Amino acid sequence: xxxxxxxxxxxxxxxxxxxxxxxxxxxxxxxxxxxxxxxxxxxxxxxxxxxxxxxxxxxxxxxxxxxxxxxxxxxxxxxxxxxxxxxxxxxxxxxxxxxxxxxxxxxxxxxxxxxxxxxxxxxxxxxxxxxxxxxxxxxxxxxxxxxxxxxxxxxxxxxxxxxxxxxxxxxxxxxxxxxxxxxxxxxxxxxxxxxxxxx
Ligand code: SF4
Ligand code: SF4
Numbered sequence: 001x002x003x004x005x006x007x008x009x010x011x012x013x014x015x016x017x018x019x020x021x022x023x024x025x026x027x028x029x030x031x032x033x034x035x036x037x038x039x040x041x042x043x044x045x046x047x048x049x050x051x052x053x054x055x056x057x058x059x060x061x062x063x064x065x066x067x068x069x070x071x072x073x074x075x076x077x078x079x080x081x082x083x084x085x086x087x088x089x090x091x092x093x094x095x096x097x098x099x100x101x102x103x104x105x106x107x108x109x110x111x112x113x114x115x116x117x118x119x120x121x122x123x124x125x126x127x128x129x130x131x132x133x134x135x136x137x138x139x140x141x142x143x144x145x146x147x148x149x150x151x152x153x154x155x156x157x158x159x160x161x162x163x164x165x166x167x168x169x170x171x172x173x174x175x176x177x178x179x180x181x182x183x184x185x186x187x188x189x190x191x192x193x194x195x196x197x198x199x
Pocket of ligand 1: 051089
């Protein structure tokens with residue numbers, strides 16, 4: 001009698017997410033990361049938690065969800081990339097690496113999908129000034145979506161994302177740099193915010 005092990009199903013071969021799949025398998029769904037995650041704490045939606053996003057990644061890899069699924073895209077977009085979940089995880093799940101791999105895998109199919117304002121492809125265009133004063137970390141940051149207008153030095157301001165001359169690793173909304181408020185460069189733009197219903 002012979003036995004064989006079925007090869008793992010992979011609907012996205014030769015993608016960054018497939019290459020990072022071993023990290024997905026390290027998650028034991030214990031939930032220790034949930035309360036460390038600001039998007040889960042604020043939105044109270046499992047799909048906006050580290051554990052929930054890892055499940056979504058797995059389902060895309062297995063072919064159960066399409067790469068261009070707008071709901072999945074929204075939950076991945078909401079992730080701040082802060083990696084607080086990595087510190088809280090006892091199983092060593094490399095969440096940040098998985099998030100980057102997922103976004104890189106989804107990027108080609110999402111590049112032409114417009115957001116609710118009808119625009120797309122903004123990341124990687126210009127660095128974006130935001131209103132926040134520079135602080136070294138998020139300790140004591142307001143739990144709201146308002147700008148943080150106090151800090152160790154408001155002569156330094158926060159720049160988010162990366163411009164077209166920079167490396168890909170910074171091409172995400174949560175990436176930040178400290179810059180002198182009077183600095184001006186040809187790759188600098190600013191972030192425009194308009195609030196609308198998530199649904
Ligand atoms: S990422 Fe880590 S802490 Fe979160 S559910 Fe998975 S194993 Fe648990
Ligand atoms: S990186 Fe931050 S926002 Fe994203 S799942 Fe982890 S803790 Fe939550």
